[in-house]
Amino acid sequence: xxNQLLHNMQIAGDGFVLxxxxxxxxISLQQQANNPNVAACLLDRFPHPYTLSDAVGWLNxxxxxxxxxxxxxxxxxxxxxxxxxxxxxxxxxxxxxLGYWLGEDYWSRGIMPKAIRLIxxxxxxxxxxxxxxxxxxSKNPRSMRVLEKAGYQKQGILQRSVIKHExxxxxxxxxxxK
Ligand SMILES: CC(C)(COP(=O)(O)OP(=O)(O)OC[C@H]1O[C@@H](n2cnc3c(N)ncnc32)[C@H](O)[C@@H]1OP(=O)(O)O)[C@@H](O)C(=O)NCCC(=O)NCCS
Numbered sequence: 001x002x003n004q005l006l007h008n009m010q011i012a013g014d015g016f017v018l019x020x021x022x023x024x025x026x027i028s029l030q031q032q033a034n035n036p037n038v039a040a041c042l043l044d045r046f047p048h049p050y051t052l053s054d055a056v057g058w059l060n061x062x063x064x065x066x067x068x069x070x071x072x073x074x075x076x077x078x079x080x081x082x083x084x085x086x087x088x089x090x091x092x093x094x095x096x097x098l099g100y101w102l103g104e105d106y107w108s109r110g111i112m113p114k115a116i117r118l119i120x121x122x123x124x125x126x127x128x129x130x131x132x133x134x135x136x137x138s139k140n141p142r143s144m145r146v147l148e149k150a151g152y153q154k155q156g157i158l159q160r161s162v163i164k165h166e167x168x169x170x171x172x173x174x175x176x177x178k
Contacts, residue, residue, distance in 0.1 A: 009068050011071070011118050011119075011122055013111075013114050013115060013118055014114055015075065015109070015111065016073055016074060016075045016111055016114075016115065017073075017074045018071040018072070018073060018074070018083065018115060018118055018119065018122075019071060019072055019074050020063070020064075020065070020068060020071065020072065021059055021062045021063055021070060021071075021072045021079065021082075022059075022063065022072075022079075023056070023059050023060070023063060025055075025059060025072055025079040026052060026055040026056050026059055027052070027055075028078045028079045028080065029055040029058070029059065029072075029079055029082075030050055030051065030052045030054070030055040031103075032079070032080050032081060032102075032103030032105075033046070033050040033054075033055070033101070033103070034048070034049055034050040034051075035048075035050075035103070035104055036048055037104050038101050038102075038103065038104060040139075040164075040165075041136075041137045041139060041140040041143065041164070042099075042101060043099075044164075046101070067126060067127060069084055069085040069086075069087060069096070069123075069127075070082065070083075070084035070085075071083050071084060071115075071119060073102060073106075073111065073115055075106060075111075080102065080103045080105075080106050081100070081101055081102035081103055081106065081111075081112075081115075082099075082100065082101055083098075083099070083100040083112075083115050083116070083119050084098075084099055084100070084119075085097065085098055085099075085119070085123060085127075085132065086099065094128065094129045094130045094131070095129065095130065095131045095132070095133055096123070096127075096129055096132055096133070097132075097133050097134065097135065098116065098119070098120075098132050098133065098134040099134070100112055100115065100116065110149075112146045112150075113146050113147075113149035113150040114150075116146065116147065116150035116152070117150050117151065120132055120150070120151075120176055124178045129178065130177065130178050131175050131176070131177045131178065132152075132175065132176055133155075133173060133174065133175045134147055134152060134173075134174045134175070135158075135171045135172070135173055135174075136171065136172045136173075136174065137162060137164060137169045137170075137171060137172075138157075138169045138170040138171070138172060139169060144172060144174070147174045148174075150176075151176055152174040152175060152176045153174065153175065153176070154172060154173070154174055155173045155174065155175050156172075156173050157170050157171070157172050157173070158170065158171040158173060
């Protein structure tokens with residue numbers, strides 16, 4: 001259920017809530033994000049080590065978004081992960097990219113496939129978009145499984161298209177359509 005008040009947007013999940021980010025999330029964000037296992041398959045702009053200053057800096061760019069595209073994943077009142085859409089320009093303006101991560105203590109509870117379904121439903125209802133894409137490193141089969149559980153389909157593989165920690169990887173492109 002999507003609940004939109006002036007500064008209090010929430011999407012209720014099963015055992016978690018997707019909600020807007022607050023500056024007060026900085027400590028929890030830093031603690032959950034500061035983990036090499038979380039950062040290993042993310043873009044380099046998700047830093048490791050992840051400092052309190054990184055958390056505050058990122059939060060300052062995301063609070064009071066309009067439209068909302070970056071959500072905290074809140075379990076029992078704490079932000080333990082994030083999920084969001086990167087809106088793009090030009091010919092990609094209606095095909096945003098999906099990204100997501102969860103603190104390691106919360107893995108394997110089935111949270112992320114449900115969170116992806118919720119943000120997808122929200123985005124198709126609220127944003128003028130035709131498709132959502134997600135790009136997954138070949139070394140992250142767990143994330144591919146999560147997308148498949150959330151109803152996304154593999155579109156193809158961009159061979160040798162990514163460098164992470166000086167290793168070359170293929171990127172698997174997934175999508176779902178309105
Ligand atoms: C990827 C991530 C979001 C998964 O979220 P989650 O809420 O733990 O996902 P789930 O609870 O559905 O569990 C993962 C699924 O992958 C499966 N899985 C785990 N390791 C796997 C592997 N090596 N190969 C294939 N499937 C695997 C699990 O069995 C489970 O599927 P199942 O329910 O059918 O058994 C989480 O691990 C994470 O945040 N990782 C770090 C950040 C990241 O990589 N983000 C994605 C970037 S594209």
